Amino acid sequence: MSFRYLSPGPQRVFKDRFTTKVDEKKQWFEQGRTGEIGLLGLPYSKSSISVSQASEAPQSIRRALGFYTTYSLEKDHDFTDVTMLDFGDAGVHPTDLERTTKQLQESVKEMLDAEACSRYILLGGDHGVSFPSISAFHERMGRVGVLQWDAHHDVRNTKDGGRTNGTPFRSLLESGALKGEDLVQIGIRDYSNAKEYGDYCARQGVTVYTMADVEAGDITSIVKKEIQRLKQQVDVIYLSVDMDVVDQAFAPGCPAIGPGGLTSRELLLSVQAASCDPIVKAMDIVEVDPSKDFRDMTSRLAAHVMMRYMFQ
């Protein structure tokens, strides 16, 4: 007996025969499968200083992929040839946060060890996940350069609260997984950081672009210039996109929203400009809290950032 009308399984959605949704090009990883992009969720935000539900973002951003198609008219190409392998979400522990950090790092390494993909996307989680994630890339791929879109330096001291979402780049610089000269911060905002941490970045040789730099120049040129510089000295470049670099009007679902940031178009264009160089092998997107958002706007923007990275 076979069904004519029934089709047991997940929710049915309207299907246009000519349209390929981005999530149709995503498969769960299985041994032997390969794909262009490896995707891993790092659903971890309990160590945020304020209460954060950014741990829900891997799910909401994946859902938002269903709003998009694979076709770029501007590039005149249908990226149905780019497939994603989804490694699922790394496991976390309800109360042992140090153990969770270790599990995240091991999870990223296991994904890299599978050697199934050529580029990677990591979905946070709060910005704390960039510490284990970049550490794993460093362990497996050598010297890592990082372009960090962010309103904040994220180099707080770890004495006052342990490893939080304010400390990932401090931890990376201090552990040696990242050199100051290999870190570029874009979109840093006034009155959102402490002087000690601005000075710390300067002492470490971090390159910092403020919003005034963005206003004065052209963010796309900044990004291209820094990619060219970094590729002289590193083995791989990792983009770390803290969505709070964007003005609160365009990304209302970040925990630490504020005015005076990037527009959505500035973010999309600059990520696209960075991603076209093959040395860029990884990107994380962090600090999206779906519970604070309006109509998943911030997850939709995050998913659009993914396309700008994936489809070159």
Added chain:
Amino acid sequence: MSFRYLSPGPQRVFKDRFTTKVDEKKQWFEQGRTGEIGLLGLPYSKSSISVSQASEAPQSIRRALGFYTTYSLEKDHDFTDVTMLDFGDAGVHPTDLERTTKQLQESVKEMLDAEACSRYILLGGDHGVSFPSISAFHERMGRVGVLQWDAHHDVRNTKDGGRTNGTPFRSLLESGALKGEDLVQIGIRDYSNAKEYGDYCARQGVTVYTMADVEAGDITSIVKKEIQRLKQQVDVIYLSVDMDVVDQAFAPGCPAIGPGGLTSRELLLSVQAASCDPIVKAMDIVEVDPSKDFRDMTSRLAAHVMMRYMFQ
């Protein structure tokens, strides 16, 4: 190579080794599988008189099953022995509504023809789905008795707008799939219906209990009495639960909310009282619009109604 930390697949949730969530007892139907309860979504609400997103309820109610466990302390039993076979959601068409109605009826019949379950749950959708659903049960199981929890008679004329969510019982009575003497309406509310339709029910021999009847008596006794009466005359009893029978305070996500209805406890107790007789073979739950709800309260209540029906 196998993973120690990774486990590609859907979202991970916290697992307590001793707890069985209700949705863990649900499987997608496959040929050869059997189970106590057959579940089918009827995600259809475009024919609602007002714009309704009740078509999203099958998904939200299924998700709400994850909030509940299989264990009843009051009955001192863990219903891990009751399994659900999920036949998925019936297919609908974006613009051809008559075709959709036929597909819904065929879908229910296909589920019954599979003979894989002994009892069934249908998740609307708006109340319009009860017409194809009960018609299908009539075709396959003979004379059907219906207990309808509802603030409204739902016997509007079909001339003014075709088959809408206000007409299912009119359509059933006129098509012969249901006799007036086999229909019991509970919770009918003043100032929410037209006199012509109250009179129509009387002419058809429908048994009607108003909210004043509920206030005066005991809804559990009413339900038990009517089950006893119906089982003398019908082959099978079908419960049709329009969630707007409940006061708006307890079911804020129904399209047609209003005050003066049942409490959540009255609904749960009366459905439980009805469901303990084995002649009750089916239940539908309709008129939950997740887009209008607060914190999925109405889907949570609907899921709790499912447990009261399933776990006897």
Added chain:
Amino acid sequence: MSFRYLSPGPQRVFKDRFTTKVDEKKQWFEQGRTGEIGLLGLPYSKSSISVSQASEAPQSIRRALGFYTTYSLEKDHDFTDVTMLDFGDAGVHPTDLERTTKQLQESVKEMLDAEACSRYILLGGDHGVSFPSISAFHERMGRVGVLQWDAHHDVRNTKDGGRTNGTPFRSLLESGALKGEDLVQIGIRDYSNAKEYGDYCARQGVTVYTMADVEAGDITSIVKKEIQRLKQQVDVIYLSVDMDVVDQAFAPGCPAIGPGGLTSRELLLSVQAASCDPIVKAMDIVEVDPSKDFRDMTSRLAAHVMMRYMFQ
């Protein structure tokens, strides 16, 4: 030329030929028209102690009438014979609040002077409107008895803030428009009033029923008993329904919400019990703030209260 498809005018809604919506029985007052119920909006809440948008309630409650029909199955009667004459909303001034109070009182008197209706409904606004409204009834109809559903005494002193929504019954008792022995308060809640005002009511001979009295007895009996008592001594009875007498779960849109109040069913039944005596000539409904509500629940309840009063 005449149109076959077009029909310029306000929004079209679905019309079932057998259904009479309550708002279809409402007409704007014009000279010469008469009707059972006179309706007047008193959109005044700037003198509320907290910021209140209760001034929007006359519009939202009128709209909510469109959710209801004229038919009571419990009374087996279709009240299409009860018509409402709508006198619109009284004018208010943006910054001169004393002038507004006078205008409200004159507006009510003008409506009464029209002698077009036999009973009246006044829609606040905050509870401050009951002072000019009851004063007007006193001027035109003689000795007034008042049944007040309320969590609060509303007899604050006027020295600390002038005439606010906390002072109407103080103003009425002091102006002589109302005698203490003619005032009955139902549903007064603990920890929501000052001792001085409880004592003031006692000194004035006001009859007070607390929530404990409601729990202990039967609110319908209380109401009937007090109507019988009052009608021995007054010329007319006026019901004043402050919606915050209702538990916050059932009336989430009142400015001063709180737990431990009446259920929606207790309110509807008690208003219905009070309204069946012909000496009851007026009712106001106050303290509904649509901007704070969820899905107009509180306006829906208020409109349902209107039906329980109108349809005897």
Added chain:
Amino acid sequence: MSFRYLSPGPQRVFKDRFTTKVDEKKQWFEQGRTGEIGLLGLPYSKSSISVSQASEAPQSIRRALGFYTTYSLEKDHDFTDVTMLDFGDAGVHPTDLERTTKQLQESVKEMLDAEACSRYILLGGDHGVSFPSISAFHERMGRVGVLQWDAHHDVRNTKDGGRTNGTPFRSLLESGALKGEDLVQIGIRDYSNAKEYGDYCARQGVTVYTMADVEAGDITSIVKKEIQRLKQQVDVIYLSVDMDVVDQAFAPGCPAIGPGGLTSRELLLSVQAASCDPIVKAMDIVEVDPSKDFRDMTSRLAAHVMMRYMFQ
């Protein structure tokens, strides 16, 4: 007897003697009346692929007119001389969607046949309404040129779901009501369309401007250039404004919101630039769903677009 204080009728609002609100210049059409602008609501969104309440937009946009005045300081003119005749909302059917499409087309033709106005505004509804609306203009006015502000091509095949909000321009091109060379699409967004439909537009000779074109140039110049081109070949130009061309930050109430679109200023300036040529006789505004909006922002923007079109 006449009233001094009462004035039965719709809600009173504060009136400044020197201010003319835009909605004060709007009258319901009656035989014999003429006006500059004819206004018609097309409250139709049941054929949207996703559930849409865009059918409520004609009401919410009309209400938003009350937020605006007739005065432009930039043009140094008070447009109290421009009057609107409102033909109300076209009738729709709850369940017969094909019949509704025909009724919409007939309604637009009836409005044009009245010959009471020189320019027209149509308020959707979803984008599906542009098919009957532009068809009617084609029937009555000859060759029509269309400027379409949109993130999407809206030329889906009609086999997969019938005529939906994704198909209007396909239907127009195939029915011959519109030639490809007469259609200009502005603001088309990457990853929001299928390749087949981009190719279809190319084959049909449609002129397409992407967001990259907008970034690179000046949207006002694009619009002016295309108006000049079209006026060589068509009898009348029709502007079709799908509000989802705007970035989600500025139009949060569109069903298909997304990042990377126009700013509100780009939309207002480009519509103003297009509207100054007298060959532009009509504009529709579609895809505003008030139930999804925040503080009616999207309806406010739509109403502002109306002013930029009306007041030349």
Added chain:
Amino acid sequence: MSFRYLSPGPQRVFKDRFTTKVDEKKQWFEQGRTGEIGLLGLPYSKSSISVSQASEAPQSIRRALGFYTTYSLEKDHDFTDVTMLDFGDAGVHPTDLERTTKQLQESVKEMLDAEACSRYILLGGDHGVSFPSISAFHERMGRVGVLQWDAHHDVRNTKDGGRTNGTPFRSLLESGALKGEDLVQIGIRDYSNAKEYGDYCARQGVTVYTMADVEAGDITSIVKKEIQRLKQQVDVIYLSVDMDVVDQAFAPGCPAIGPGGLTSRELLLSVQAASCDPIVKAMDIVEVDPSKDFRDMTSRLAAHVMMRYMFQ
């Protein structure tokens, strides 16, 4: 120089000279001060299984005290003689959760050691705080009896996630701080617990009342009976009020909301009944998440519970 109009300091609120708000009777503890009630916030919810912002509840419940007065008409007493000493909020650590638990316990002990009050209120936080809090009472006051209002047993195993908000009574029973025979659970709900934990409670000699017990009897009598039993065997009684014992309609802001629970009136009356015995020395209120609430309803209910406990 002194000010006539200015008064630098926190927000001014309207003051009625005869009204005492409950929060006016609250002072920060200082050495030497004494008061009837000691108040301490335990703002800790990072160990909740789901993300919880219950850590904000101590602030929102304190603010809600400002909605209430000290006067009970039912008891005919103005409780201005009952003062609260507020010990502030215990300190927590962003990432070291075990350390936080210890700090909470030490904080409660320090408050008790101050010997400044005769009764205590602890404001969670999630239910996890009851473990350190009751442990502290046990250390300082001897054998503790506990009345727990709760939908859940909260005796999960600690192996699957460490000490979470699902484990406090397991931890207490295993550490010896509480004996099973001294624990009474009221309002336990079907399909919300695991069989293993129901059995565990039975094995430990815990007394359990389900919602069916509440329906069948009278919750006030249940509470009084159990207080009488416990006082034979313990030194002090501690009330632990998990607000999710209440139906979701009345407490919409609990993390784990659901239908079929207590009404607000049942909760208030039963806490009042329990609190009148002088052996009751402490109460905690937990699982209120202000970020999920509607209009602070759940915090308002929590504050009302405080009054029922404080004012005897």
Added chain:
Amino acid sequence: MSFRYLSPGPQRVFKDRFTTKVDEKKQWFEQGRTGEIGLLGLPYSKSSISVSQASEAPQSIRRALGFYTTYSLEKDHDFTDVTMLDFGDAGVHPTDLERTTKQLQESVKEMLDAEACSRYILLGGDHGVSFPSISAFHERMGRVGVLQWDAHHDVRNTKDGGRTNGTPFRSLLESGALKGEDLVQIGIRDYSNAKEYGDYCARQGVTVYTMADVEAGDITSIVKKEIQRLKQQVDVIYLSVDMDVVDQAFAPGCPAIGPGGLTSRELLLSVQAASCDPIVKAMDIVEVDPSKDFRDMTSRLAAHVMMRYMFQ
């Protein structure tokens, strides 16, 4: 006895030893204290034409200061040397609005008379507060120049509604506290004002920049030019920032939101440009209604505006 763990007092927040939050530099004024910036709340919005809760903004903007630090990377300076003296909120009366206006003016004068600060910030309230505030500056400091960021002229006649939030600059010009040639309006929007009031401004010699002027030029240059002009003729310059000058996407919490306004970056840059001249001694920020906002976005923007003014 001293506490090791307890610290009675207001809510504890996470403290990073190197970070100075802006609100840490704020103290309540006391006799003898001096500081750079004097801060005063003017919590007054009852005279708004529409119901407004802008009276809550002084509290919400103060709270938003806690989101910001004192450090500017762009200026390479940590403004820990700039202290704020907070004079609290001026007292208002619930029903006597004229009296309130006088109290506001006296309050500002008392603050100035204290001679404790060199520059001032006034937090409204609605725009009506600028009348008493600027009047006070005029009385104490002589000829005042005003830069007004606003979508509206705010020079309505006072006959139609008394002194409302639409009249402050009319009142100032007519009372002689401000000369037309000393008033500059920036960001005035089309279709948001009446011709009479545009003409009135022209007759009074007010300098007006529309949004078209902003689009055409550079708002920073406009501001600098006008500061230079004004300082030739006035004793002191006062900035009056009506937040509705900003596009609704960036300031969703203003009562009179609309599209086509400034971006957040345009506002921040232009206020910063204005504030660097020492003749600028005061700024007010008005028309933020926290009850209408999304995630306090508009209060966050207002607080950021404060920093741009304070930190030079």
